[in-house]
Amino acid sequence: MSRYTAVTDDDRRAMLATIGVASVDELFAEIPEAVRRTEPLELPEGLGEAEVYAHLRGLAARNTSVEDEISFLGAGMYDHYVPAVIDMLMGRSEFLTPYTPYQPEISQGGLQVMFEYQTAICELTGMDVSNASYYEGPSALAAAAYLAKLTNGRGALVISRGVHPHARETLRTLAEGYGMKVVEIPLVDGVTDPAAWASAIDDGVSAVFVSQPNFLGAVEDLEALIGPARAHQALVVCSADPLALGIIEAPGVLGVDVCVGEGQTLGNRLDFGGPSFGFFAVRAEHMRRLPGRVAGETVDVDGRRGFVLTLQTREQHIRREKATSNICTAQALNALAGVVYLSWLGRRGLVELGELLLQRTAYAREALAGIDGVTPLHSQPVVREFAVSLGLPDLASVRRVIARCAAEQVNPGYALGLDYPEHADGLLVAVTEQRSRADIDMLADVLGRALVSERAAAAAQGREAT
């Protein structure tokens, strides 16, 4: 008996007698001896609650979290403030501990939350229909390719190099499975090269993928990119940053077919990468090819308003190999955080927060561009993230500069060269509402000095530095 089980010796005797066997071992008699273990697993013995807490706290202490430094690290997940109401609501047993609402009569809470979430995502993205959540951003983008394949059966996918590198790689992993070719379009001055984009799209292209804003922080001219896809009846998939949609035109208004994205910024913690949620919204014509759960409004036998899982004939438990996706468990609790966050922020708050991000990011961009050797990597408009060139010879020197800043408890951002060899000295800097003007000034100071030190060290060692 562990602290999470309750069968006493007396209970066990009585239960075995009722079953009609002499021992618990007898219940496992059908497992062939060759594959039945007599030896215990090679794992440490169990610990008490306080000891487990101490161990896990010790591991946490070996991590540098965003509470331990002034962090400008973004690149797909961002340190936005998570309001206390979210912790409280996500911790409620009624939301935390049930499963998928298979029995709607006793799951109206979860189903209503899904319905509200779907409404909020449709409002935010300008799309007609949203599912109740997907795993996370990059896998949602890849799932859109499967929807496109089911829609038109064409063999190629065209993706902007401005889409998050993890999403591009995930798309390749999955598209390979069902035999689709993936073509990548380069960026020019930070945005998708319109000429290369247009010439890559033909009648063999199933779907095109673009990010708004893109990985380098640049706002794309989405409307212009949609045109060539429309001309060849390819589906347009836009991966959007949901918080930026307080400022930037909703992709749905511009006519994209599918809008997906990473929902972490909507009230979810960083959690070293998950769990968060992906959102997945479509135009009405694609409704019956959506992946995953969808809640719908209906009435009960007495005419009361209620909610149910609906359009289930798309799903794996009904349609099996003909399903529109294999997804079963998604990210319901994280989607709850998403809709609570959007309600907390509210209609005006979304815009006000977006405008604050714009102003602070513009300030930071200018402050960093004022550092000797630093230049903006592109000239495009940005919302909460921007890219600069540090004027260094390679990725290794960028990493040294980041380490020098870290030693002063400042995390200046993401080394772009890890994913973009063409921007080996690039730095991607994210500014959330949690980074004040004083923090930004500190970043400029620390980064400036780190660059001076790096150049001096390079000169001393005879390394080339610009």
Add this chain to the structure above:
Amino acid sequence: MSASETAMQRDRAVTIFEKGAPGRRAFQPPPLDVPERPLDELVPARLRRKQPARLPEVSEPELVRHYVRVSRRNFDLDSGFYPLGSCTMKHNPRLHERVAGLAGHARLHPLQDPARAQGALALMWNLERALSEIAGLPYVSLQPSAGSHGELAGVLLTRAYHADHGEARRTVLTPDTAHGTNPATVSMAGYEVVKVGTNAAGGVDIDDLRAKADRDVACLMLTNPNTLGLFDPNIEEIAQIVHDVGATVYYDGANLNAVMGISRPGDMGFDIVHFNLHKSFTQPHGGGGPGSGPIAVSARIEPYLPRPVIVRRGGGESNGSARELDLDYDRPKSIGRLRGFQGNYGCFVRAYAYICSLGASGLRDASETAVLNANYLLARLRELGVCELLPPAYDRVCMHEFALTGAPMRSQLGIRTLDLAKRLLDYGYHPPTVYFPLLVEEALLIEPTETETKETLDGFAEAVAEILREAREDPEIARGAPYSTPVRRLDEAGAAKRPVLRQAL
């Protein structure tokens, strides 16, 4: 039976979009502390949003009250028995929420320099080692986000393995008892499904398997114990037949809770296993996620694992900080990423805390108790005469769950499994899984888990017996159930025919 409307029923559903008033707010923006620049200078008007998103406008008290009231319209595991077959609704220790919430875990950026995330990488490394030991397979990737995602990884790994050996195979075998995710995964990975039959004892039909196992087969996907709750004693022979044609054997870990520390998929001959951390390892189910679906694989599959993988390196980095554990992206044969970052780390923290709490003997105790509880509940149902109307689909010792068929109940009492399930709601229970597995007529799949006390199991068995007694006298009671829930039976057909999937604003 007619019940007057309960207070909860009188309280009709109102959404957050129907609450609040213009100007109300819960969010107070931080002050603008930088020189304000005209918006047009920052983002051209042409690219900006024209119509604001019509989000709710509520104060914090309104927000809290709304969602607390909405939450009360849910049944949950903390309130009562939840024997949902194949879902392993075991207790979620609250310690796990506390440790997952520590800033060093919860507020750690996924792209933090690995040198400054050594605690997280150590946790993942330790969890990988523990899962490897539990599975009996040497290598683990924690990346997949749920069981279905782990399945997809497994089948893509199989594809990569065959491609690397110059083979392109076309089909994947799945038993007719399989979870729906299996065949759906097969299609998403570009293979065709070939179904394998079930024998009279509820296991894989070996003759049918032999007939269908040819060089076109890439993989057999199997759950053991299977979705009937039965351990397939022929597992070694099954694995041998599949390996003989050069295919892989995939273990759907949805039912791992029956055999932790007792039998290992790797020892049974499986090449690839997925775990559901939200089932056997206590990640709370969250109303439908988050989940987490790590995979364990044999040495021949290892080169193709999703990247990055966690590696142990010697020495420090040039910046002087220790980087004992690192993320390795240089994996030329990898199938690539399945998602962003490193997986659902928050779920890893909880699963790891669980394994630390239980240890080797505690995990075995969990599985033994789960199996004991299931067999006891079945025996109690028998004692009470329930199995005369709801006999086991296959009359054998079950593992952690068992499937009953409601066919006799339907013909003799005129009520269906669905009616029984709905009537259980009035008794305060979450019903078992209904109408799955598909090959069992009027199926009821019951998984009590190790969480439950003998008293709870007794109470549930008596409730089922009582419902049958009641139905013998008046089947209309069950047919009209439930009566006491926040809403009663809902018009699902109408919802699908005329979909209302968002609030009209």
